[in-house]
Amino acid sequence: MRAEHAAGVRHFELGSFLPADRFPQFADLRDLLDAAASMKAMHKIVLALNERGIDDAIASDTDEITCVVSATDEHSLANSRRTRQQAVALVRKAAEAARSSEHRPITNAGIAMAFGCSIAGQVDQSDVLRLAETCMAAGADMVSIADTVGYAGPRQVASLCDEMVKLCDDRPFCVHLHDTRGTGIANAAAALDHGARVLDGALGGLGGCPFAPGATGNVVFEDLVYLCERMGFETGIDLDRLSEARGIAKCALPDEPFFGALARSGPPLNLDWRAGAA
């Protein structure tokens, strides 16, 4: 995190408040929050997946609380034993608690399976938009549309982003992509071309999902940063220093596969690929 921060990264999803005995990967979340608190201009995001998680998140020094709502009842029940309505109630609780808290973190409602569901299959765009509207009505400051299992294609992303732009007006929305089938960066490009300005990524494409064994991580952050710059969006991130951060993560996680094309080749050396470079 320190190395990524030094590279210019300012938004971090640090983890989720879940019981440390069942989810040891999140056991050090409080340490991470403490460390982040001392870094300049940090935007600290935590996931809250139940009532207890919301309470813990509100009590901690966090800037954004993400709750997860599934686009389908089938996935919602399988993933969290809640209907979509119950999940929206949790968003409402988080938003209300956040607004009456001291730190006043923003609330982000992440719509999982927004581009297709591993259980229910096809997901109608109109259902996703209705759910996004419901989440905002429940108090969410921001909605994320998540391609949780990497089903999306770029035209589908473009179409949903166009509608999200209309729905969210001048509020930002987030696009959360997984490169499960090679379309991750293409979907990110489509999202950027169609009004999305907040995208998730993971260094080296690390990660997965504790609830979906075998799932791949988010779209590779290094490749995403390069894409943004190549498309004219300034990120404020130094790719050389980000590559150092990758090296540190690789040493710390020697058994994890690290993905990404930029790490093999580096950016073009004799061409102005950075945003605003010509």
Next chain:
Amino acid sequence: MRAEHAAGVRHFELGSFLPADRFPQFADLRDLLDAAASMKAMHKIVLALNERGIDDAIASDTDEITCVVSATDEHSLANSRRTRQQAVALVRKAAEAARSSEHRPITNAGIAMAFGCSIAGQVDQSDVLRLAETCMAAGADMVSIADTVGYAGPRQVASLCDEMVKLCDDRPFCVHLHDTRGTGIANAAAALDHGARVLDGALGGLGGCPFAPGATGNVVFEDLVYLCERMGFETGIDLDRLSEARGIAKCALPDEPFFGALARSGPPLNLDWRAGAA
């Protein structure tokens, strides 16, 4: 080739007529052409990089001859010891010979470094368009715009494709991409969205360039086929059988790295991802 043909692939770039002692990788080109001649509806493409190559290509049973012209004089001289003008003269010779031959293959002028040059750096779009026009005036039936060193971003691809559509009118043009920096599939999506209907790919992203050590192969063919279908373009290719072809190639080339996300995950199982599927 047989397995790919069985999967529905009909267009193959088989190799280049070059001296077998210096380029042993192309030594079996005649055998490949013979084998392809017995397969249904095959479109056989060969590269011709010099006068001798053109003569050999014309004398063989090929459907398309690709000549290479560089977008920059610097690369043209370094790559082929020819100026761009001399390279265009070779296109003219190929086109004239093709038209007066028995088989009448089409001539394709591939513009290398069309999105940036490893030697000269930035390449102006207007230079590429002027060169494309010159190649067509010299008799080329088709022009390929090639991102030889993987410098392109999707907006650059979109912009050049828009202009190529205008320039080529109802003639197809080809987009040749390398996924050197993670933008390959995003560039392909941009090309498809902006009028390109012919794209090159390589099974498993295999390959490179005998003249550019360290260069990566073309964009991964399996991922490209999936992208096309996901975007609504029918390919006529069976991805399961294409995956078998990948397996055969992997056995034959155990030391080569094979790329591609689809090979890890397969297409979505409970969603109609094929073009025209709903």
